[in-house]
Every structure is written in structure tokens, then in C-alpha cells.
Amino acid sequence: MPWSRIKPDTNEPEYLSQDMHGSATHAAVTSEPFLQHSPGIRRISYAEATNEALSQALSLDPRVFVMGQGVDDPSGMFGATRNLHLTYGRERVFDTPLAETALSGIAVGAALGGMRPVYFHNRPDFLLLAMDQLVNHAAKWHYMFGGAVSVPLVFWACVGRGWGSAAQHSQALQGLFMHVPGLKLIMPSTCFDAKGLMLSAIKDNNPVLIIDHRMNFKQRGIVPEEPYTVPIGKGVIRRNGRDVTVVAVSHLVTEAFVAAQELAGEGIEAEVIDPRTLRPLDEELILESVARTGRLVVCDTGWKTGGVTAEIAAMVAEKGFGSLKAPIARVANPDLPTPAGYTLEQAYYIGKDDIRRAIIRTVRGQEA
Amino acid sequence: MSLTAEAKRGLLRTMLRIRRVQERIESEYLKDEMKTPVHLYIGQEAIASGVCATLRTRDAINSNHRSHGHYLAKGGDLKAMMAELFCRSTGCSKGYGGSMHLVDVEHGNMGTSAIVGGGIPIGTGLGLAFQMQKLDRVSVVFFGDGAADEGTLYESLNYAMLKKLPVVYVMENNGWAVCSPTLTRQCGDNVFHKGAPDRLFSAKIDGNDPELVYETTFQAVERARKGEGPSFIECTTYRILGHAGCVAQDPKGYRDPAEIEAWRERCPVCAYQAKLVSEGVVDAQALAAAEAEIKAEIDAAFAFARQSPLPTAADLHQNLFCE
Numbered sequence: 001m002p003w004s005r006i007k008p009d010t011n012e013p014e015y016l017s018q019d020m021h022g023s024a025t026h027a028a029v030t031s032e033p034f035l036q037h038s039p040g041i042r043r044i045s046y047a048e049a050t051n052e053a054l055s056q057a058l059s060l061d062p063r064v065f066v067m068g069q070g071v072d073d074p075s076g077m078f079g080a081t082r083n084l085h086l087t088y089g090r091e092r093v094f095d096t097p098l099a100e101t102a103l104s105g106i107a108v109g110a111a112l113g114g115m116r117p118v119y120f121h122n123r124p125d126f127l128l129l130a131m132d133q134l135v136n137h138a139a140k141w142h143y144m145f146g147g148a149v150s151v152p153l154v155f156w157a158c159v160g161r162g163w164g165s166a167a168q169h170s171q172a173l174q175g176l177f178m179h180v181p182g183l184k185l186i187m188p189s190t191c192f193d194a195k196g197l198m199l200s201a202i203k204d205n206n207p208v209l210i211i212d213h214r215m216n217f218k219q220r221g222i223v224p225e226e227p228y229t230v231p232i233g234k235g236v237i238r239r240n241g242r243d244v245t246v247v248a249v250s251h252l253v254t255e256a257f258v259a260a261q262e263l264a265g266e267g268i269e270a271e272v273i274d275p276r277t278l279r280p281l282d283e284e285l286i287l288e289s290v291a292r293t294g295r296l297v298v299c300d301t302g303w304k305t306g307g308v309t310a311e312i313a314a315m316v317a318e319k320g321f322g323s324l325k326a327p328i329a330r331v332a333n334p335d336l337p338t339p340a341g342y343t344l345e346q347a348y349y350i351g352k353d354d355i356r357r358a359i360i361r362t363v364r365g366q367e368a
Numbered sequence: 369m370s371l372t373a374e375a376k377r378g379l380l381r382t383m384l385r386i387r388r389v390q391e392r393i394e395s396e397y398l399k400d401e402m403k404t405p406v407h408l409y410i411g412q413e414a415i416a417s418g419v420c421a422t423l424r425t426r427d428a429i430n431s432n433h434r435s436h437g438h439y440l441a442k443g444g445d446l447k448a449m450m451a452e453l454f455c456r457s458t459g460c461s462k463g464y465g466g467s468m469h470l471v472d473v474e475h476g477n478m479g480t481s482a483i484v485g486g487g488i489p490i491g492t493g494l495g496l497a498f499q500m501q502k503l504d505r506v507s508v509v510f511f512g513d514g515a516a517d518e519g520t521l522y523e524s525l526n527y528a529m530l531k532k533l534p535v536v537y538v539m540e541n542n543g544w545a546v547c548s549p550t551l552t553r554q555c556g557d558n559v560f561h562k563g564a565p566d567r568l569f570s571a572k573i574d575g576n577d578p579e580l581v582y583e584t585t586f587q588a589v590e591r592a593r594k595g596e597g598p599s600f601i602e603c604t605t606y607r608i609l610g611h612a613g614c615v616a617q618d619p620k621g622y623r624d625p626a627e628i629e630a631w632r633e634r635c636p637v638c639a640y641q642a643k644l645v646s647e648g649v650v651d652a653q654a655l656a657a658a659e660a661e662i663k664a665e666i667d668a669a670f671a672f673a674r675q676s677p678l679p680t681a682a683d684l685h686q687n688l689f690c691e
Contacts, residue, residue, distance in 0.1 A: 109493020
């Protein structure tokens with residue numbers, strides 16, 4: 001069975017919406033009748049949203065270019081870069097050798113030379129080959145030279161969960177990158193943010209890493225046609241609730257939202273927060289929510305130990321301990337390489353039901 | 369092409385300046401005022417001097433941990449360099465970089481990596497940026513034989529050849545990576561043979577001969593300016609002092625003293641000075657004047673560094689991100 005049939009294309013949930021600055025407003029914008037009366041606001045796929053951001057950046061700024069292995073092939077990086085080379089030419093949208101280390105350094109050099117590269121790395125697993133340039137060079141270049149130089153570049157990679165992708169094509173390595181000062185780290189969860197955060201990343205004068213997720217690419221969402229930016233470092237509340245704060249990243253925002261909707265019928269109101277950016281992290285938004293709810297569940301697509309859930313839990317324990325009425329719960333992948341077989345995958349990956357159980361345990365102090 | 373007398377005097381002057389600066393750092397290092405690991409360039413001066421004499425201000429260089437010579441030859445300000453070695457706010461990197469991380473954007477020195485081989489792709493990327501913007505600028509990368517152990521060199525060369533980038537790769541083969549000789553690390557000592565001759569202008573030359581370095585680099589830079597692609601120049605030379613620090617800190621016993629002595633006999637600065645004197649291009653009086661000028665400049669730079677303010681705790685959190 002091909003990957004595309006594993007999960008059907010689905011519309012994004014009816015989240016609380018947000019304006020472009022990330023503050024929550026009520027859901028009117030996402031209702032379909034509104035769409036019919038608003039030219040320029042459409043429901044499009046996640047790949048189309050990303051593609052549109054790149055196209056607009058290429059069109060608006062001659063310094064922008066898109067590179068990466070296969071960006072100009074027919075599949076076009078899951079659709080994210082598809083056909084851009086036809087519009088902007090292979091001088092600005094070009095295939096690269098697989099040499100991730102040097103090509104990452106070449107992107108750094110091009111940024112130092114006045115360009116704004118967007119380097120598509122396909123899978124985060126391959127970013128490990130680029131670690132030297134990403135961590136030793138790009139992340140340090142501004143600081144190490146006392147601000148004399150800057151490296152405006154975007155690295156992008158997409159977590160390849162499912163379909164037997166196994167241990168080397170499915171790693172969600174954001175925990176490693178969140179550790180590094182000097183990198184901005186973005187994990188979008190909606191089509192709106194995929195476009196707006198990509199445009200912000202390209203506009204930013206620093207190295208920005210976007211870690212996307214295969215599951216996100218099955219979504220369709222509301223996206224304005226004109227260029228816009230979503231601020232880096234601003235999270236958003238996807239659902240209001242008084243009993244528990246659930247911080248979830250990437251495609252787990254949907255899983256957390258659906259779990260929260262289900263639990264509303266059982267007397268638990270969970271607030272769902274999508275940080276959107278892991279570094280800088282919108283600590284204020286999380287702490288303010290925990291101050292109201294007194295409980296926290298943190299969900300991440302990566303491993304548990306030393307990862308994103310550990311960092312967010314530690315941050316809240318350090319700065320919001322007084323608000324906590326229950327132990328913090330973490331929902332993350334087990335500390336194991338990803339297995340290939342689908343029965344093993346099923347046991348490995350966390351999702352809606354794990355989040356649901358964690359919420360109940362946190363609120364009621366016992367399993368459902 | 370032959371060098372004018374003035375150009376020759378310029379080469380010697382650059383070499384002499386680098387040498388005297390290195391000697392002063394070496395002689396004062398044990399005072400422990402320069403609290404940063406220095407990698408001295410003594411013995412290799414002809415390379416930075418010869419290469420940079422072919423470049424324009426807007427051309428870029430990318431250097432490595434042993435970067436003092438490149439920084440100075442490309443036009444870098446000595447006061448800003450010494451202040452950096454003294455870790456002062458007035459340093460070229462405001463005290464955040466130290467000896468291994470010099471920068472000088474005005475003269476095309478876009479920052480120095482101390483990860484061996486790390487600067488090679490960055491210099492290659494600068495070439496890509498120049499080509500994409502159709503700028504008449506060339507990027508030169510300096511690295512040692514140690515970096516020729518790293519994959520980044522071959523990945524970068526392949527890409528530069530593929531895209532015909534205006535990049536000149538200058539390898540300073542000084543025979544040693546810390547305490548490991550080249551032939552314990554590589555299967556031959558002709559790294560330049562690894563380039564594809566039809567796609568890469570490559571040469572192996574005596575890196576202690578500044579005029580030869582100049583002439584070879586000049587050809588490479590001309591090729592790059594004409595869009596004919598990259599070049600690879602292997603310069604044979606020798607690291608007369610230890611890997612890092614001053615003479616007293618160099619571990620003894622890993623090199624044959626006779627080897628060091630033989631290369632001291634071939635000192636590029638002394639040899640070039642003698643050559644220009646015998647050609648009548650410089651005389652004793654001119655040399656004495658140059659030495660006096662250089663000494664005064666070094667005195668002033670050390671005084672400037674010592675008198676400059678140190679960064680404070682308030683500076684710690686500055687400059688992580690660019691606005």
C-alpha cells in the first residue's frame with residue numbers, strides 16, 4: 001500500500017483561529033460560509049501552502065534561492081517545491097549533490113555572500129550529516145564574530161513517520177537542535193503557519209531550521225493568498241480549557257485537539273497550546289496557561305529523554321512550580337530506534353489515545 | 369607576468385610584518401595576557417602574502433585556526449587583531465572570537481572557522497553567491513594538509529567544478545597536523561593530484577617562494593574572474609613552531625630536530641629578503657626603515673590592546689541573533 005493511502009487528506013480541525021500576530025480570536029474565520037465571501041482566502045493543501053510561501057519569497061526577493069537534493073524533480077519535495085524551477089529557473093531552484101556537509105557550508109557561505117538560501121534536506125536524519133555546518137558554523141557565526149556577520153538561511157526537513165520508514169528515515173530530532181543556541185527552530189502544524197512561518201524564516205537574518213512532518217502534509221487548511229508572516233517565537237492557543245494545559249507540537253496538535261474535544265463530553269476541559277516555534281519558545285504563553293489550569297501535559301513527536309518534552313516540563317517546573325496541582329505528564333516516543341514493521345510501528349508511535357490517557361491521569365490522578 | 373620592484377617590496381613588507389607580529393606574540397605569550405590559543409604562522413608567510421597580493425579588497429578569503437597571516441595579508445587592522453588576542457571589546461570580534469576567529473568584513477574576511485575543513489565549503493558558498501549575483505569577485509580558501517583529510521574538501525571541490533565557481537583553494541601543506549605527519553594520515557603527499565585536471569586548474573608549488581605563489585595564484589584568480597572555474601594550489605611549506613602556543617609549550621620529540629633545522633635554513637622571509645637585496649630592489653637602509661615602522665606599529669597595537677576595555681558580563685547575552 002503506498003504511503004498516500006495510509007492517512008487520507010483531511011481538513012484541519014476547527015481551531016480557535018489567530019490573527020497574523022498569533023493572538024487567539026474566535027473561530028468565525030474558519031467556518032466554510034465565511035470562505036465563500038472572502039476572496040483570497042481558500043482551503044489548500046499543506047504542500048500548496050509551503051509552495052506558495054516559497055514562490056512568493058522567490059518572486060519578492062531576488063536574494064532568495066531554493067536548493068536541495070530533488071527540489072526540481074517531479075515529486076518536488078512532497079509537493080513543497082514542485083514546479084518552482086519552471087517559474088524561477090534552475091539558477092534559483094536547483095538540485096544538489098548529496099554531500100550534505102559541504103552543501104550546508106555552501107549555503108552558509110552563500111548567505112554570508114548576500115544571498116538567502118532555503119536548503120531542503122528532505123529528512124531530519126540527513127541533517128546529522130550537516131551537523132558540523134549547522135551547529136559549529138551557522139549557529140555561531142553571528143555571536144563568534146561579535147555581530148560583524150550574519151547568516152540568513154533556512155534549513156528544512158520533514159519527519160518521515162510511518163510506512164515502514166524505519167530507524168533512519170523517521171527520526172524527529174528537534175530535541176537535538178533545540179539544545180543549540182543560535183538556531184531558531186520552527187515546527188508548524190497548520191497550513192496557515194506553514195506558509196507564514198516559512199516567509200518569516202526566509203525574512204529572518206539568522207539560521208532557521210524548520211522541522212515539518214509527513215502527517216502535516218495530509219492536511220488541508222485555510223490560507224490567505226497574499227504574502228504574510230507569522231511571528232517566530234509566538235505560540236498560539238488552539239483550544240481554550242480550564243482544567244489542564246496540553247502543549248503539543250507539529251501534527252500532535254491535531255491529536256491533542258481531538259483528544260480534548262472528546263474529553264469535553266466527559267467533563268474535562270483541556271487547553272491546547274501549539275508553540276509553533278521551539279526556539280525561541282513562547283514561555284509566557286505556556287506559563288500563563290498553566291497558571292490558570294494548574295496542570296500540564298507535554299506532547300512531542302521525538303524521543304522522551306533529553307528532548308522537547310523534558311525541556312518544556314523543566315521550564316514549567318522551574319518557573320511555574322507554584323501553579324502546579326499535579327505532576328507534569330509527558331507524551332513522547334519511547335527511547336528506541338523506530339521499528340519498520342507496522343505492528344511494531346503501531347506500538348511505537350504515540351497519538352490521540354496516549355494524550356487522552358495522560359490528560360485524564362493528570363486531571364483525575366488516575367487512569368481512565 | 370613579472371612583478372614590479374614595488375610589488376616585490378610590497379610582498380616582502382607583508383611577509384616581514386606577519387613574521388614580526390608572530391614573533392612578538394610568541395615572545396609575550398607566557399605573560400598570560402593573551403588568554404586564547406594562538407596558532408603561529410612562522411615559516412608560512414610567503415603563502416598568505418603571495419596569494420593576497422593578487423586579490424582586490426572586495427574579494428573574499430576564508431581562513432582557519434592558523435589565520436593571523438591571512439588576516440593581515442588581506443588588509444586586516446593589526447590593532448583590532450591584537451585587541452582580539454587580548455580578548456578586548458575593541459577586537460575585530462569584540463572579544464567573542466579570540467585568536468582562532470578573526471573577521472574583517474571590510475576586506476572580505478567573512479569569519480574564520482577553527483573546525484578543520486569547516487571553512488572550505490563556506491568559501492565555496494561565497495563563490496556561489498558571487499556567481500549568482502554576477503559580481504566580479506573571487507573567493508579564496510586557505511587550509512592545511514590536515515583539512516585535506518576531511519570530506520568537505522572533496523565535496524566542495526566537486527561542487528565548485530560542477531558549477532564553475534570562482535573559488536581558489538589554497539592548501540598549505542606544512543607537513544603536520546598537530547603532531548601527526550602527513551604520510552601517517554594520507555596515502556600520498558600529492559593532494560593536488562586528486563583534482564580532475566580537465567576541470568580544475570591545479571598546481572603543486574614551493575610555498576616558500578612568494579613570487580611563485582603570487583604568479584600561480586594570479587593565474588588562478590584570472591581564471592576565476594573569467595568564469596573558467598576553480599583552482600587548487602598546493603603550497604609546500606613548513607610549520608617551524610609547534611601546533612599551538614609558544615616555543616616553550618611545544619611538546620618535544622615528535623619531530624626530528626634536523627627536519628626543523630633544515631626548514632629554518634629555508635626561512636621564506638630571510639630568503640626573500642636576501643633575494644631582493646641581491647637584486648638591488650631593497651637596500652639595508654630601506655629594510656631598517658621598514659623594520660622600524662613595523663616595530664612601531666606592533667608596539668602601538670599591543671599598547672592599544674592592553675589599554676582597551678574588556679567585555680563585561682553585560683555583553684554576554686549580546687549578539688546571539690542578528691536583528
